[in-house]
Amino acid sequence: MVNTSSAGNKGDTRWNKDAGGIRSQSLLYASLLAYGGNQFVVVATCLFQEEDMEVEGVEFNVLRAFHHDLCVDALAWSPESRLDRVPTVRLCTAAADRKLRLLTSDLQDRHEVKVMEGHTSYVNHLVFEPTEGKQIASVSDDHTCRVWDLDGRETAIFRLRSPGVSVCWHPEEVFKLMVAEKKGTIRFYDLVTQQAILSLDCGAIASADWCLSNPIKVGAVSGNDWLIWDITRSSYPQEKRPAHRDKAHLFRWSRANENLFATTGCPGKISSQLLIHHLGHPQPVTVGFATVGSCLSWHRTLPLCVVGCDRKLCFWATEM
Known part of the structure; x- marks a missing residue:
């Protein structure tokens, strides 16, 4: 069921799982995994040997496939998603029609899709509020960050000076939001006053992330x-190092270790480079390659990440 191969680094293993036409987004959330492509979203479970010694490599099971009107461009899990209660899963997607779609399902016969309209250009990133999942934030090429409730109403709009590329919620203080703009500014907003409270500066930003295990750390490419x-x-940044010769595309902190993060090179080529970095090491601790890699997500508790490739999900595990 799973092909296992060495990616050439000590402590590094990659699993390739045929995902039947995956084109764009994948996201790990504990044992749940969601991926989307051209007019579909699939919810599956992934269990790894590090979680259960009886598993050989990875145990992958599709739970449900959902129709999606367009190709999935971005995807976010609600923190309410779990298999031991109803509704079982809730996730939100973005597509080229500039709309968000909130999907709620019990993975059997009850599911609902709520369409959220407001953005006037391409939606680049979206995220749920991480404690209760009652709000969603999204950023777009329309120079806005919008905050939505689960009924699809806009509760806040922040006007940006350039396209928004990334948005992150503070892991504990739910009234704080981080927004990264393409032209090189990362701003932190207070959702109560709806005012900016802090900003960071650098060159043009492709992607940024807030470290959930240590919120004083912010990373970007x-x-x-x-x-x-x-x-x-x-x-101004405390550390800056070269990563990808073909320009960097994504930055994601590990959820398992505050010193571990991953970056990817620009997609759209025959092969996209994945690098896993540790702040205690001068060189990447893992180097991998994925065919047309277009997204990046970390496991919730393991030092393991996934990249969506051409018809495959590629997983890399590294040491802490």
Whole structure:
């Protein structure tokens, strides 16, 4: 069922799982995994040997496939999603028609899709509020960050100075939101006052992420480099190192280790590079390649990430 191969680095294993036509987004959320492509979203479970010694490599089971009106461009899990209660899963997608779609399902015969309209250009990223999942934030090429409730109403709109590329919620203080803009500014907003409270500066940003296990850390990729800020010390990055010769595309912190993060090179080529970095090491601890890699997500508790490829999901595991 699973092909296992070495990716050439100590402590690094990659599993390739045929995903039957995956084109765009995949997202790990504990044992749940969702991926989307051209007019479909699939919810599955993934169990790894690190979680259960009786598993050989990875145990992958599709739970439900859903029709999606268009190709999935972005995908986010609600923190309410779990298999031991109803509704079982809730996730939100973005597509080229500039709409968000909120999918709620018991994975059997009851599911609902709520369409959210408001953005006037391409939606680049979206995220649920991480504690209760009662709100969704999205950023777009229309120079806005919008916050929505689960009924599809806009509860806040932040006007940006350039396209929004990433949005992140503070893991504990749910009134704080981080928004990264393409032209090189990362701003933190207070959702109560709806005012900016802090900003970070660098060159043009392709992607940024807030470290959930240590919220004083913010990371981003700009040009060929990755950058790390300590937001308690300076508005300028404390660390900056070259990463990808073909320009960097995505930055994601590990949920399992505050010093571990991954970056990808630009998609659309025959092969997209994945690098896993550790702040205690001068060089990447893992180097991998994925065919037309277009998304990146970490496992909730393991040092393991997934990239959506051409008809496959590629998983990399590394050491802490």
